[in-house]
Amino acid sequence: MRLKLGIAKKLSIFCLFFILILYGTVLDLLINIQTMSGMSGQIVSINNEIASLSKVMLDSLISMDVNDKKYRLLKKDIYLTYFETARNDYLSALDKIAGLASLEYKLPEPWYKIQNKYEQYLIPHIQPSSTKPASNTKPPADNAISSDSNNNSSDNTSPWIFEPVLEDWMKSISNAKQENEREIEQSLIHINDRSRESVKKGMIGFGISIVAGIIGVWFISQSMLKPLNKLKNGLKGIALDNYDHVIEIKSNDEFGELASVFNDMSRQLKESESIRSDFIAILSHEIRTPLASIRESVNMIIEDVFGPINEKQRKFLEIASSEISRITILLNHLLNVSMLKSDSERIKPEPLNPNQLISDAAMSLIGTANANDVELRVYEISETPVPLVMGIKNEILQVLLNIIGNAIKFSYKQSFVDISVFKGVNENELIFKVSDQGPGIPEDEQTLVFKKYYRSKEVRTHMDGVGLGLNISKKIIQAHGGTIYMENNSDKGCSFFFTLPTENEKN
Numbered sequence: 001m002r003l004k005l006g007i008a009k010k011l012s013i014f015c016l017f018f019i020l021i022l023y024g025t026v027l028d029l030l031i032n033i034q035t036m037s038g039m040s041g042q043i044v045s046i047n048n049e050i051a052s053l054s055k056v057m058l059d060s061l062i063s064m065d066v067n068d069k070k071y072r073l074l075k076k077d078i079y080l081t082y083f084e085t086a087r088n089d090y091l092s093a094l095d096k097i098a099g100l101a102s103l104e105y106k107l108p109e110p111w112y113k114i115q116n117k118y119e120q121y122l123i124p125h126i127q128p129s130s131t132k133p134a135s136n137t138k139p140p141a142d143n144a145i146s147s148d149s150n151n152n153s154s155d156n157t158s159p160w161i162f163e164p165v166l167e168d169w170m171k172s173i174s175n176a177k178q179e180n181e182r183e184i185e186q187s188l189i190h191i192n193d194r195s196r197e198s199v200k201k202g203m204i205g206f207g208i209s210i211v212a213g214i215i216g217v218w219f220i221s222q223s224m225l226k227p228l229n230k231l232k233n234g235l236k237g238i239a240l241d242n243y244d245h246v247i248e249i250k251s252n253d254e255f256g257e258l259a260s261v262f263n264d265m266s267r268q269l270k271e272s273e274s275i276r277s278d279f280i281a282i283l284s285h286e287i288r289t290p291l292a293s294i295r296e297s298v299n300m301i302i303e304d305v306f307g308p309i310n311e312k313q314r315k316f317l318e319i320a321s322s323e324i325s326r327i328t329i330l331l332n333h334l335l336n337v338s339m340l341k342s343d344s345e346r347i348k349p350e351p352l353n354p355n356q357l358i359s360d361a362a363m364s365l366i367g368t369a370n371a372n373d374v375e376l377r378v379y380e381i382s383e384t385p386v387p388l389v390m391g392i393k394n395e396i397l398q399v400l401l402n403i404i405g406n407a408i409k410f411s412y413k414q415s416f417v418d419i420s421v422f423k424g425v426n427e428n429e430l431i432f433k434v435s436d437q438g439p440g441i442p443e444d445e446q447t448l449v450f451k452k453y454y455r456s457k458e459v460r461t462h463m464d465g466v467g468l469g470l471n472i473s474k475k476i477i478q479a480h481g482g483t484i485y486m487e488n489n490s491d492k493g494c495s496f497f498f499t500l501p502t503e504n505e506k507n
């Protein structure tokens, strides 16, 4: 079973695919950015804080040590106060560091050890005889070195801690500080790696989405352009009265439906066209026969076969005869249109002298030209020997008569109609040209004039004709392997051209 995907569905799938890639890339970028911002946040708010607090702790320890020594030497209470301040600073820094631990951040182990050491050793051993111990000093720990137990000094004071213990504390803090710096460094390296990875993934994601976009647009435009071109050619065929053109679109989408509707339409057009042609052929044939006997009878009366007629009767009979001739010509035209079908089989061309053709056609129409006050000018091909064209004489003459007749009909009085034949770019054909100085044909009507029954709006009401002459001419010329076309002249009027193959070309 074939999946039926319309254009809208194809477009939706493509858009979804494109959006998924694009949003996936953006989401990945966002996750990475969030991680990186978390890391940098930790560096800014925790690691930097630990770095500066550990510095405070080291400074405080040194300050405690110095002030302890000074107090011991100079016995001034002020050093005791300094000692207490430094100790408070130390404690508060230690508390702050401990307070940084949270669910997201686990405080490194060394800090807990430092805290324990402090609780074990830092004791309020320095007590000036005159002053009370500092309020926030801690009670001595079991292993604290008190003045009474470890120092027999006469001033009842002892080092607040021994040098090795102080060094041990400072070393521990320095180590913890270094570890913190390492942590910062690690985080920065991690951030750097993450950002590089994000850039790489982003580039790949955007690259894929661009490639997918291009492929998708190409695919969709191809799947639309191909059937559109086929439809365009089919429609062109209809415009040129070619109803045999079948559009082959096998896709299951809207174009497939359009193609089958189009094929139905052209089949129906073909059928109705053939019904119309048959009808016209039968009708014109049926009318032509009685019309011929009417014309013969009228002519016989005009020729006094049935006895003399007066001048008035003759005048009206002559009008009747000329009208009958006009209707006969019209019927012949109609019959020609419906019969000029399988032209290629019908045509048995013979070599014709092009100069002879144009002068014969001009001679036939000289009377009409005079009546319209138009001068015919004939320009024969000067080449010797004259190249012959291949064609059926009567049909080519009919084409020339149609075109020259139109040129005379649409020309203004006292203007020229030029009839010429010459060699064009293609050596194997001759070009016939009929040029007038009339109104020309508006550009939007130029392709229509060769269509059956087409007559321009300006002439429909007041000029003779049925719009078949050029259509018949086109069929005849195409059946001879030539082309027929027209163009407006640069100054005024228009020129009709048709080509015929030369004798050598056909042989």
Ligand code: ADP
Binding pocket: 402, 406, 407, 410, 436, 438, 439, 440, 441, 449, 454, 455, 456, 457, 459, 464, 465, 466, 467, 468, 469, 470, 471, 494
């Ligand atoms: P008809 O002449 O019977 O109307 P044709 O098929 O010969 O039919 O011509 C079709 C239409 O082309 C004419 O009605 C006219 O509008 C236009 N046409 C043809 N030849 C000329 C011309 N030389 N100058 C201007 N318009 C022309």
